[in-house]
Amino acid sequence: MGTGRGTLLEAAVSVHRVLLWCYPSRIRVRYGEELERIFEKRTRQIMAEGGVPRVLAFCLAAWADVVRNGLAERIRPSARVRVDKPTRISVGETMSDLLREVRYAFRGLVRSPAFTVAAVLTMGLGIGANTAIFSVVRAVLLQPLPYEDPDRLVLVWGEMTQRNVTYFPHSPPDLVDIREMSTTLEAVAGVVTFPQPLAGDGEAVQVTVGTVTPNTFSVLGIAPLRGRDFNEEDGVPAQPDTQPGDAGFLNRIAILDHDFWQNRFGGEPGVLGRIIDLGGSPTEVVGVMPPGFRVHMPALATLASDVDVWVAARIDYETANRNNVFLRMIGRTRPGVTLPQAQADVDRIAATLRERFAVKETSGYGLGVVRMHEDIVAGVRPIILALLGAVIFVLLIACANVANLMLVRSSSRERELAVRAAVGGSRWRLVR
C-alpha cells in the first residue's frame, strides 16, 4: 500500500474514532475498539479491491452509520431503566418521590449546620442584593410613568447652539407658536414652579407653587380627585392694573396637592370654593389632585418636585415677552407619530421661528423632542444598570462558592453514594 493510501486510511480511522463519541460511553468503552478494528479491516479490503472513490463512498456510509446508531442509542432509554421502573409514573408517585427528596435534603442540611449556614448566607447575600437592585430597576426603568398613555408624552426642549445652551425653557409666545404650528403634537402644556407665601388660615408659610397652562393635567391624562380641572377661562389674562374688588379683576384659580390638602386643611372637603391668599393674590381653590400626583421632570429642568398648590397661569400671550423664557414644555404626540417624525416637525417650527426673529437666528435657536420617560431616567440609567451588573456578578460568585462547598461536601459523601448505588439507587436519584 502506498504512502498516500496509508495516510488516507489513517485519516479515515481517525474520523471514525471521533465519531464513535456519538455513542453513550457505556457502549463506546465496551465496543469502540472492535468497531474501529472492523472499520479499518473493511476499509483496507475495499482499498485493495477498488479505487479511492469507492473507499470514500464506503467511509461516508460507515461514518453516517456510526452517527445514526450512536445518537439513536443516546436518546433511547436504557433497558435497565425500563425493567426497574414502570413506564408510566403517576403524579402521586412523583410527588411522594419529591417529598422524600425534600425530607432527605432537609435531614442532610440539619446534619451539617456549618455548611447550611454558609450556603444560606452566601445565597442570601447574592439573591438579596439582586432583589434590592432589581426592585429599583423595575420602579425607575421598567415601570411606565403614572400618566395616561405615557408612551405618547414627550418633553420639548429649547437650545441655542451658538451659545452652547441646551435644555432651555420656552417663552409663552413660543409655546403658543409651537402649539399652533405643530402637526405631530396633539397638545402642549407649560409648567414652572416657584416658592410663594401662603397667608391666612393660621401661620403664614412658604409653599411651592406650580404654575401651569390650564390644559396640563388633561395632557397628562390625570383628573383631580375632588373638584374640577382647570379650564380655558382659568387662564384668561387679568385686566392690567386691577385690584381685588375692581371690575375685570380675576382671581387666580388653584388646585391643591393631596398631601398639602391633608396637612394644611386637614382633608376638609369644604376647602373647595374657598379664597386663599397666595403670594398676596386672592386665589380660589377649585380642586384637589389625587394622592401621589407629581409632574415628573429631569433634574436639569430645575423644577421643584413636591408642589403644594397648582395654579393656572393667567398669561397674555399677545403681549408676553418672547425673550422671557421660563416654561418647561410637555407635549402629547398624535397617535402613531414616531419620535423622528416629531423631531422633524419641531425642527421645521424652529426654522420658521429663526426666520421670523433675528435673535433666534443669531443664537442658533433649535428645538429637541425626547420621550418623557427616557429623559427623566437618562441621568440615572447608567448608574442603575452598572449596579445591576455588579450584583448579578455577586450572585454568580455566590453560586460558584456554594457549588464549591457542595463539591467538597459530596466528596465526603462518597461512601454514602456508593451504598445507595449498591442497593439499587438510580443515577438520577443519586444526582438529585
Added chain:
Amino acid sequence: MSGRERVGRPTGEPEPETFLPLTPIAFEVLLSVAGGSGHGYAILRDIEDRSGGAMAPHAGTLYRAIFRLVEQGLLEELDEAPDPEDDDARRRYYAMTVLGRRVAVAEAARLAERVRTARSRKLLGRTGAA
C-alpha cells in the same frame, strides 16, 4: 464457528413472544450464532455471505443490534475464546443464550407463518418466488 451454547437466565425468564418481532438485523445475528459462537467480524461476514451480499450491514448497525441482544439476555459475551488458536485478546465472542434460541425459534416460526400465508395467497410458489 464452534458449537458451544451457553445457559441463559434460568429463572423468571420472559416469554419469547414478548421479544417479537425481531428487527431483521437482530434475527440475522441470532441466525449467525445459531451454529456456534463467533466474533463481530465473523458475524458480519456470515450475514453478508448468507445473503449473497444483499445484506451488508455496517459495523455500527451490527454492534447496536449485538449490544441490544446482550442487554435483552438473548446473546452473551464469552469470557474466553471458543477456539484457542483463534484467540485474539482484543476480540469479543458472542454466543446465543437459551432464551435467545427460544426467541430465534419463535421468530422463525412467525416468519414461516408469514411465508405460509403468502403461499396461500399465491404470492409464493412451492419452490420460491411466485
